[in-house]
Amino acid sequence: xxxxxxxxxxxxxxxxxxxxxxxxxxxxxxxxxxxxxxxxxxxxxxxxxxxxxxxxxxxxxxxxxxxxxxxxxxxxxxxxxxxxxxxxxxxxxxxxxxxxxxxxxxxxxxxxxxxxxxxxxxxxxxxxxxxxxxxxxxxxxxxxxxxxxxxxxxxxxxxxxxxxxxxxxxxxxxxxxxxxxxxxxxxxxxxxxxxxxxxxxxxxxxxxxxxxxxxxx
Numbered sequence: 558x559x560x561x562x563x564x565x566x567x568x569x570x571x572x573x574x575x576x577x578x579x580x581x582x583x584x585x586x587x588x589x590x591x592x593x594x595x596x597x598x599x600x601x602x603x604x605x606x607x608x609x610x611x612x613x614x615x616x617x618x619x620x621x622x623x624x625x626x627x628x629x630x631x632x633x634x635x636x637x638x639x640x641x642x643x644x645x646x647x648x649x650x651x652x653x654x655x656x657x658x659x660x661x662x663x664x665x666x667x668x669x670x671x672x673x674x675x676x677x678x679x680x681x682x683x684x685x686x687x688x689x690x691x692x693x694x695x696x697x698x699x700x701x702x703x704x705x706x707x708x709x710x711x712x713x714x715x716x717x718x719x720x721x722x723x724x725x726x727x728x729x730x731x732x733x734x735x736x737x738x739x740x741x742x743x744x745x746x747x748x749x750x751x752x753x754x755x756x757x758x759x760x761x762x763x764x765x766x767x768x769x770x771x772x773x774x
Contacts, residue, residue: 659721670711672700689754704769
């Protein structure tokens with residue numbers, strides 16, 4: 558699963574004391590990206606994960622929900638394969654088509670989520686931030702110019718794609734419903750903060766750019 562860069566800072570060996578300060582990376586609060594205000598801004602490596610710890614991974618960040626979801630998917634796939642090996646789970650012999658669709662969703666979801674992580678650089682964080690620092694700016698370019706909350710979009714469709722690949726009918730339906738409820742609620746909370754932080758700029762951005770997630774405008 559994706560590893561999120563922790564709040565790490567260091568000076569790269571190629572920098573000299575006289576090197577000009579780097580511009581801070583754009584930051585979108587609430588879409589799992591946080592730009593911390595560093596004491597020494599030129600110490601940020603804005604494109605790479607500098608430090609990763611156990612807490613950087615969703616396995617622990619969302620414990621135990623994430624583990625339960627994976628266990629359920631594994632259990633459904635294993636039990637069905639064991640007890641119903643000849644099951645035709647896809648209607649109208651559409652199994653190969655749904656398998657291809659699942660693989661496409663996995664690839665697209667991962668690509669979009671990774672693009673969001675690259676845009677945020679070392680500022681990517683799984684935790685919702687509630688305070689605005691002076692260096693925080695609103696990202697409206699790159700992948701953020703196509704959709705709001707691209708990391709959520711990527712995770713949502715990546716998850717559904719994995720269940721299509723496994724042929725998990727029950728988990729596909731459960732993932733779709735539970736993740737939608739989770740992201741719908743989280744986006745509402747985060748966007749309330751975004752409006753508080755960026756006011757009209759975010760309102761205009763929200764009117765222009767969709768989330769591209771079902772029933773979340």
